[in-house]
Amino acid sequence: MYRTxxxxxxxxxxxxxxxxxxxxxxxxxxxxGMTFIDLRDRYGKTQLVFNMETDSVLCSKAxxxxxxxxxxxxxxxxxxxxxxxxxxxGDIEIIVTGLDILNRSELPPFTLEEETDGGDELRMxxxxxxxxxxxxxxxxxxxxxxxxxVRKYLDGQGFLEIETPVLIKSTPxxxxxxxxxxxxxxxxxxxxxxxxxxxxxLLMVSGFDKYFQVVKCFRDEDLRADRQPEFTQVDCEMSxxxxxDVLVTFEGLAKHLFxxxxxxxxxxxxxxxxxxxAMAEYGTDKPDLRFGMKIRELSPIVKGKGFxxxxxxxxxxxxxxxxxxxFSRKELDKLTDFVRKPQVGAxxxxxxxxxxxxxxxxxxxxxxxxxxxKQWADEMSAGKGDLLLILxxxxxxxxxxxxxxxxxxxxxxxLRDPEKFSALWVVDFPLLxxxxxxxxxxxxxxxxxSPRDEDLELLEKDPGRVRANAYDLVINGVEIGGGSIxxxxxxxxxxxxxxxxxxxxxxxxxxxxxxxxxxxxxxxxGGVAFxxxxxxxxxxxxxxxxxxxxxxxxxxxxxxMINSPSTISxxxxxxxxxxxxxHNQS
Ligand code: ASP
Numbered sequence: 309m310y311r312t313x314x315x316x317x318x319x320x321x322x323x324x325x326x327x328x329x330x331x332x333x334x335x336x337x338x339x340x341g342m343t344f345i346d347l348r349d350r351y352g353k354t355q356l357v358f359n360m361e362t363d364s365v366l367c368s369k370a371x372x373x374x375x376x377x378x379x380x381x382x383x384x385x386x387x388x389x390x391x392x393x394x395x396x397x398g399d400i401e402i403i404v405t406g407l408d409i410l411n412r413s414e415l416p417p418f419t420l421e422e423e424t425d426g427g428d429e430l431r432m433x434x435x436x437x438x439x440x441x442x443x444x445x446x447x448x449x450x451x452x453x454x455x456x457x458v459r460k461y462l463d464g465q466g467f468l469e470i471e472t473p474v475l476i477k478s479t480p481x482x483x484x485x486x487x488x489x490x491x492x493x494x495x496x497x498x499x500x501x502x503x504x505x506x507x508x509x510l511l512m513v514s515g516f517d518k519y520f521q522v523v524k525c526f527r528d529e530d531l532r533a534d535r536q537p538e539f540t541q542v543d544c545e546m547s548x549x550x551x552x553d554v555l556v557t558f559e560g561l562a563k564h565l566f567x568x569x570x571x572x573x574x575x576x577x578x579x580x581x582x583x584x585x586a587m588a589e590y591g592t593d594k595p596d597l598r599f600g601m602k603i604r605e606l607s608p609i610v611k612g613k614g615f616x617x618x619x620x621x622x623x624x625x626x627x628x629x630x631x632x633x634x635f636s637r638k639e640l641d642k643l644t645d646f647v648r649k650p651q652v653g654a655x656x657x658x659x660x661x662x663x664x665x666x667x668x669x670x671x672x673x674x675x676x677x678x679x680x681x682k683q684w685a686d687e688m689s690a691g692k693g694d695l696l697l698i699l700x701x702x703x704x705x706x707x708x709x710x711x712x713x714x715x716x717x718x719x720x721x722x723l724r725d726p727e728k729f730s731a732l733w734v735v736d737f738p739l740l741x742x743x744x745x746x747x748x749x750x751x752x753x754x755x756x757x758s759p760r761d762e763d764l765e766l767l768e769k770d771p772g773r774v775r776a777n778a779y780d781l782v783i784n785g786v787e788i789g790g791g792s793i794x795x796x797x798x799x800x801x802x803x804x805x806x807x808x809x810x811x812x813x814x815x816x817x818x819x820x821x822x823x824x825x826x827x828x829x830x831x832x833x834g835g836v837a838f839x840x841x842x843x844x845x846x847x848x849x850x851x852x853x854x855x856x857x858x859x860x861x862x863x864x865x866x867x868x869m870i871n872s873p874s875t876i877s878x879x880x881x882x883x884x885x886x887x888x889x890x891h892n893q894s
Contacts, residue, residue, distance in 0.1 A: 598718070
């Protein structure tokens, strides 16, 4: 027998018991005639005591144990004189009477403590050791609890967990597909699902009116920070529902998770913010509503004073940073540098300080008098002591820069507390998005999203104005998930494909199976998918999804532990009928 208890459970009530424990040697200290070892397993740590005086053979053996050796000990539970309230077993220790070495360990390449001296790449190479560290282990436990609560809630609501295939066919969902060559059918390829979208819709046609799946999805996207080529979705679909039914059901899921995992009781209904307002007031479709600082447009009142930047801009707008009129020259210069960063993209920053004495000081005093500046401050509801930060330029770019500036000010003013949560739905997304380079419309969500009934007639006349029955769940400025009511009518689906520039033949060859299925009584349906990794990390107050995935890829999409992706043998290539063409890497 390896253990009667685990390393995290023995308490004072167990005093006097003879126990067996197995685990890893976390740390060892020799103090005079005594040797203390912290024995660790998944559940915690327990202090082992060896005494040179009472058993010198055993104590000498213990002194030779290296870090991360795997051992089994037998001993008696004793009350500790030096209690450690930080450890769950801190009231007791084990007076060891027997010790077996189950396995030796080389010295790990980095320390396996809360804080480690191992760099990112090294920790990824030895991820199985990194997972022994307490904070990383806690992340994995948190993810597990999260998944269980998701299942509990959805099962309780009558949802069925149904698996869908991983080797499928390419579907245009916005990203590039990962493909898998078929050996049996040389020249043919499977694609890995970007999401189970079409399958869950087919399940609705089959009559499984509430479906969910915690499922791996694959997207071959350029790897921006903290993206993973494979990630997990909580994918859901329902039949005989309207948008409101879906939002209510999954708001229920979100609230269940807030209560059970964060201890937060969210009584109020989540705000439903139309896309247009989100863009106008926050410059983004995923606003962080933990703080206000809404964007205000100033275009109509700032033109005509000879300041070219405003006169030539198609949009001018700003935010009010409360209590920041005292910012120094240096702080303002730093903010100017911030908005000029390529990822923010503004050319410059105009500021107005609303001084305590009722006067104004701005970076454009040459062009605008006190009355002008007062008018701006009034328009933006700014008060004494506030600072106006104003950007101008082309509309979409300026709004996006204002959004970044707003978040930056939120950070500086400590308004983005990771333990505070704000959740909302963004609704009424446009159905289509014009792509200048491709010269055609793309589906903003995906091609199966239904247009709003009242906008349907615009689908051919003015496609850009059609709104969709689509929605996103946003928590703390992070898009947690999105979905839509689907098209369930083959004729409307065909019109949608046409609006997207598919010929009827192309639509048939790619989606014939779905169009066919819709001929056999497809129920009205809709659903949503949540980015599971992202949601788990937001709840843990972290910005990195990698920390919550047991075996993640690095920022270059590589698994440095197993060394993947990697080449395959000539023989495998031949079998698959593939030939590698080397591109010159420049
Ligand atoms: N399949 C969609 C996605 O992955 C979500 C949905 O519409 O349900 O974004």
